[in-house]
Amino acid sequence: MADAPTSPPSGASSAATPSAGPPNRAASLTRGLAAAGAPGSGMEMLQGALLVMAVLYFGQELLVPLVLAVLLSFVLAPVVRGLRRVAIPRPVAVVVTVLLACAIFLGIGALVGRQASLLAENLPTYQATIGQKLSGLQSAGGLLDRVSGAVQAMGRGIGNEGEAPAKASPTSRTEAPAPIPVEVHAPDPTAMEMLRRVAEPLIGPLATAGIVVILVIFILLYREDLRDRLIRLAGARDLHRTMAAMDDAAYRLSRFFLAQTGMNTAFGLLISGALWLIGVPNPLLWGFVAALMRFVPFIGVFVTVTGPILMALAVDPGWTMLVWVLVLFGVSELLMGQVFEPLVFGHSTGLSPIAVIAAATFWTWLWGPIGLLLAVPLTVCLVVLGRHVERLEFLEVMLGDQPPLDPEETFYQRALAGDASALAEQAERCLKEKPLAEYLDAVALPALRLAQADAVHGTLQPERREALVRSVELLVEDLEEEEDPEPAAGEPPPPPLPAAWHAPGAVLCLHGRGPFDALAASMLAQVLARRGFGVQTGGPAAEVAPKLMVLCLLEGGSSSATARYLLRRARRRMPGVPAIALAWTPTGGNDGDGALARALRAEAEAGPLQLAISLVEALDLAAEAAGTATPAVATPVAPPEPPPPLGLAAAPA
Incomplete structure (x- = not known):
């Protein structure tokens, strides 16, 4: 079995950051969300699951020692590797490591056994103390007395209903002869029988422990050979993927077990010391139970606290302890749970909380208490398998901790459902880490691009489209109250804008004829307004001469001819006004390879025009224009009535 690498391999996550998720599915122009790597058919999946469960159940006696040995090898492999670094031969390092582990286990077992024997000797005293304390609660007319009396009366009533009234008979008055007591005495056991009675309960655990120790030794000695054989079985032709899967599994499991073992040991020592200070008997026993039960998810804490609570009731005559x-x-x-484990573990296991609960239930039903301890590492193996085997990707989707949808897909789904509150919650989480313009570029506009693709293909129903537009408009209104995160230390604030650019209508935001270009223009207007620009959307006000106009288009909505016509028409109505064309593309990069970007770039020859393919770029270009702009000398044509929005005007055929 491969050792855990000293540094995270390619594709493996660190303990403080989530593991790398699946590729960005929203980058596709089409919306087909296929099922994630489902098996060939439902019947094949059912047959395979039943076969695996049967093998696991009937092969429990063989598989449990093997699984324990593999997991212990992950814990002991770093120790062997450390001994190898000081020039100790591999066989000696393996034997020393295994003997040291056995000595630690035997020492803990002897100490815990001694504590358990002391507890057994004092049990009668503890039982009497607890009985006296509980009897003190049963005061005359108390709650416990009333409840106990009601239960006893109910029991007597049920018993009397089932009994028929006895009739007196003449023979009943005759006394029956007293029964003769009979006692059966078994012969005293021989020495061999006593030995057999003592040895039988110990043979099974000792045999399992011996098998585990032997398997651990051989796994540590021949880990390279075992790794090569697993590569041969898994797929030598796809060596890179096979090695990535094995390194990912080894890294995750080794890190998880080392971190959890260290944390649980520290927790057990802390509990033992604190219980000793409080005065609870047998603190080492309860500290060992606390450390062991930390391996059991969710229910371990309830098992841990039961013993110390009973001891506190049995020792202290009051309630202080x-x-x-x-x-x-x-x-x-x-x-x-809330501080140390998130700092140490992070998302290293890659399991969702629901998967942990389901895994604990399944493995406990299958293998009993030992399955409860092994539930998390075995499920981690399934998640790693689903991450690297295409047809088993559904395992990672069901059990992994990665979100099943990308942020833009989640935005799109919530908007289609008309859930504006969920959109606001998602925005609040994102705005804690990034500014408004970056959030809109990374989440909101990609979601509108997905909706636009569906609308162009005719798969977006009108009522769904109305719900989406209404939800996004409400979100834009809610975002007016949100604030950007504080700038990083040492980062200078943006320079102030000239006073003329704060006037309402200084920047005119126009939209194209795409189904969601108007929402994109609203988002850009909000970004500019937050920066301090005076923004007007739709058409220019009659009494204000704009200093800058921005035409907002989503790639794939308006045609190239329509985009060029709208830009030319705006220039004719506002001659001399600098223009920015925002042709937002799904990538948000700087390549500008979209059809709209190429068409609008050609229009730069007819007049001053700057091209942006993201809101962040458009904001930077507007700030640059405000910082270098001179007072306008051209007198714009002011019609007696405001013209209609340019995005709604009819284009030439």
């Missing part, structure tokens, strides 16, 4: 125990476990679990 019980309160301290509850405070200890409440604070420690909160810190471990």
Whole structure:
């Protein structure tokens, strides 16, 4: 089995950042979301699942030691690697590491056994103390007395209903002869029988432990050979993908087990020391239970806290010790779950919380308590398998922690459903990390591009389109109250704009004839207004001469001829006004290879025109124009009435 690499391999995530997800599906111009790597047919999937479950269930005695040995090899491999670095031969390093692990396990077992024997000796005393404390709660007329009396009365009533009234008979008055007691005494067991009774319960666990130790030794000794054989079985022809999958699995499992073992050991020591200070008997035993139960997801904490609570009730005649125990476990679990484990683990396992619950339930049903301990690492293996095997990608979709949809797809789905509140929540999360213009370029406009592709192909129903437009308009209104995140330390604030550019209508935002170009123009207007520009959308105001006009188009909505006509028409109505053409493309890059970008670039020969393919670019160009602009000398034509929006004008045939 391959060792965990010292640095994250290509494709493996670090402990503080999520693992690399699937490629961006929203970059496609079409909207076909195919099922993620589903098997050939439902019947084949059912047959395969039943066969695997049968093998796992009936091969439990063989598979459990093998799985334990593999997982222990992940934990011990870094120790072997460290000994190898100091020029110790591999066989010696493996034997020393395994012997050291066995010594640690035996020492912990002996210590825990001693603590358990002391607990068993004092159980009668603890039982009497708990009984006295509970009897003190049962005061006359108390709640416990009333509940107990009601239960007893109900039981007597049910018993009396099932009994028939006994009738007196003459023979019943005659006393029956007293029964003669009979006692059966078994012969005293022989020495061999006593030995057999003691050895039988120990043979199974000792045999399993011996098999695990032998398997761990051989896995650590021949890990390269085992890796080569697994590569041969998995696919030697696709060596790169096979190695990536194995390195990813080794890195994730090794990191997870090392981190969890260290964290759980520290947690157990902390609990032991705190319980010793509080005065709870057998603190080492409860610390070991706390460390072991940390491997069990969700229900381990309830098993851990039960023993110390009972001990607190049995030792302390009052309630002070019980309160301290509850405070200890409440604070420690909160810190471990919300502070330390997220810092150490992050998303290294790659499992969703629902997958952890489902995995714990399944493996416990299949293999019992040992399956509960192995649920998380076994499910991690399935997620890694789904990440690298195309036909098993559904495993990663079902069990992994990566979002099933990209942010722009989530935006599109929420907008189609008319869920403006969900759009606002998504925007709030994104705006904590990036400015408004970057969020709109990365999420909102790609979502509108997906909707536009559906509208062009005729698959977007009118009612869905209306719901989408209404939801996005509400989102744009809500975003007016949101603030951009604070700039990084040392980053200078943007320079202030000249006073003339703050006047309403200083920048005119026009939109094309695409189905969602008007929403794009609204978003650009909001970005410019946040920067301090005075913005007017639609058509120019009669009393204001704009200093800059911006034509907003989404690639694929308006045709090239329509875009060029709208730009020429705007120039005729506002001669001498600088123009910016925003031809937003799905990539958001700087290549400008879209049809609209090429058509509008050709129009730059007829007059001053700057091309932008993202909101961030358009904002930078507008700020540049404001910083270098001179007072306008051309007198714009002011018609007696405001002209209609240019995006709604009819284009020539």
